[in-house]
Amino acid sequence: MIRIPAYLHEIFGETQTRAEILLVLGFGAIGTLALVVLDPWAFGDIPLWRAVIAAVLAFDICAGAVANLTAGTSDHYAARPRARWVFIAVHLHLVAIAWLFGEGMFEAVAVWLYTVAAASAVNLLHGRRTQRPVAGALFALGALMVLLLGPAMLPALQALCVVFMFKVIYAFGVSHRAA
Secondary structure (H helix, E strand, C coil): CEECCHHHHHHHCCEECHHHHHHHHHHHHHHHHHHHHHCHHHHHCCCHHHHHHHHHHHHHHHHHHHHCCCHHHHHHHHCCHHHHHHHHHHCCHHHHHHHHHCCCHHHHHHHHHHHHHHHHHHHHCCCCCCHHHHHHHHHHHHHHHHHHCHHHCCHHHHHHHHHHHHHHHHHHCCCCCCC
16 A cells, blocks of 8 residues: 555545556546547647646546545545535536537536536435445436537537546545445
């Protein structure tokens, strides 16, 4: 186990394995690269500074989807109920990315609102057997809605919406305790 410096506890928790850190960073990088390569119009039709910020936010979404599944991160937030609520509330990544892309704002706000409501419901089920299946159902319902919006959204934003919902509703919302 690797002891994580205090300033990174919000991301990795207090301890992680080398494999988990590599997986988190690797998926963050590969997921972001896939978005940039497979939807070059989203990132290429905006000023470079906006594309770079959007890519950094995309990296955070992708890496966080994996980090939130690790025991270290899950245990960190399980011990801090107030921090769980703050985490849910401050994740405005999709809205910021839609603004940076210059389109998809309505859809991004709708997905963000749904994600906050769903993650809040899942968080209220902490310690109950139903937490995991409810989180799975709410994530799947949200993913269906996003996929059905298809033509109305940039492919990169649509993909990020699905990963974002997974990150916040399921990966973060469910307690993946090591014990």
